[in-house]
Amino acid sequence: DADVTQTPRNRITKTGKRIMLECSQTKGHDRMYWYRQDPGLGLQLIYYSFDVKDINKGEISDGYSVSRQAQAKFSLSLESAIPNQTALYFCATSDALGGGTGELFFGEGSRLTVL
Amino acid sequence: LAKTTQPISMDSYEGQEVNITCSHNNIATNDYITWYQQFPSQGPRFIIQGYKTKVTNEVASLFIPADRKSSTLSLPRVSLSDTAVYYCLVGDRRLNNDMRFGAGTRLTVKP
Numbered sequence: 519d520a521d522v523t524q525t526p527r528n529r530i531t532k533t534g535k536r537i538m539l540e541c542s543q544t545k546g547h548d549r550m551y552w553y554r555q556d557p558g559l560g561l562q563l564i565y566y567s568f569d570v571k572d573i574n575k576g577e578i579s580d581g582y583s584v585s586r587q588a589q590a591k592f593s594l595s596l597e598s599a600i601p602n603q604t605a606l607y608f609c610a611t612s613d614a615l616g617g618g619t620g621e622l623f624f625g626e627g628s629r630l631t632v633l
Numbered sequence: 634l635a636k637t638t639q640p641i642s643m644d645s646y647e648g649q650e651v652n653i654t655c656s657h658n659n660i661a662t663n664d665y666i667t668w669y670q671q672f673p674s675q676g677p678r679f680i681i682q683g684y685k686t687k688v689t690n691e692v693a694s695l696f697i698p699a700d701r702k703s704s705t706l707s708l709p710r711v712s713l714s715d716t717a718v719y720y721c722l723v724g725d726r727r728l729n730n731d732m733r734f735g736a737g738t739r740l741t742v743k744p
Contacts (some may be wrong), residue, residue: 551732560720561677561734568730577733608676612732619667620726624676 521545524609524625532633537596539628541609550592551610551622552576552584561608567592599632606630637721641651642739651708653738658702663725666697666704671718671737680719681706682726708740716742 522543531537541550549568553561563576565584575582578599581603596603609625638656645651655668665684669677681688683704685694694707708715720737724730 553734560718562738563731565731566730566732574730576731606674610676610722614727618726619665619679619682620724621667621682622677622732624667624678625643625675629674 522609522623522625524628526628528629530631533600536597537599539594539607541625543590543591543611545611545623547611547613549612549614552594553608555606585624601632604632637723637735639721639738644741645711646743647712648710651711653719654703654705656703658725660701660723664723665726667722668706669720711742713742
């Protein structure tokens with residue numbers, strides 16, 4: 519089983535619908551991140567969280583919200599989806615407190631299409 | 634936050650050594666330099682990290698000059714499977730906050 523699991527892996531929805539992408543991790547990491555990637559472009563940081571009570575905006579938080587339900591779970595919501603939110607979304611975790619490299623571990627991605 | 638600048642794309646041939654340079658002029662004292670590799674439709678994966686001088690692991694080397702305002706990822710004897718996008722990130726690995734990837738360098742290895 520993957521250490522960082524994203525659901526759903528693929529989703530097609532319509533403009534105006536509410537969508538939630540979920541991320542869960544078994545790595546025991548404190549930090550979790552949501553990124554968005556448009557075709558042929560780099561990753562853009564949407565939100566990140568250091569623990570359950572800490573949520574921070576990234577580069578492109580407008581139109582998105584997040585919830586850190588537990589250390590292992592971090593959800594991304596699109597309250598009213600629009601076509602330009604069609605993208606590949608990645609969840610990532612890191613263990614910045616462990617004295618290591620702070621390496622980011624990514625999930626397999628959730629491909630969202632908004633019609 | 635230290636902004637990074639990388640070439641948009643590079644081409645190489647199998648068996649050659651590839652060097653990808655990243656500029657980070659406003660790197661802070663506590664910042665480390667980390668490189669990631671991404672294949673299409675997959676999340677990036679960690680390649681190497683360094684603070685100064687040279688770091689080498691089983692897949693790459695990272696060269697960092699004394700002023701730390703740039704770094705070079707070196708991939709020895711590339712193969713077709715090294716075709717990917719490579720990202721340079723600069724940040725405090727203890728904080729690991731606001732980890733931004735930028736556009737990366739798209740490396741194409743040709744036969």
